[in-house]
Amino acid sequence: MPGDIIRYSCCCGMRGVVAPGVMGLSWDAGSEEVIAYNPKIEAIETMSRENAKNRNLRIYRNPFLNDPMGFTKVIKNCLCPKCNNATLEFERLGVWD
């Protein structure tokens, strides 16, 4: 099962690349890679859902999940977990599987 490669950036300086999705052929626990905000380093990271839950981090939904065909390239005006403004942008760079 595939995942997305996503670049995020905000005018507050938070930026990076994450790759949420599902590794392997099934949805068994631990194989799902999610994106979560890590306040310690003020960045969104890719990690397993289990890891994010254990660390009590806020999990974000893959913003491109509803568009598996890849028509949407950029999603603007998302709420930034660092500065709390709706100035966070996600750009889909590609997919992985």
Ligand SMILES: [Zn+2]
């Ligand atoms: Zn921000």
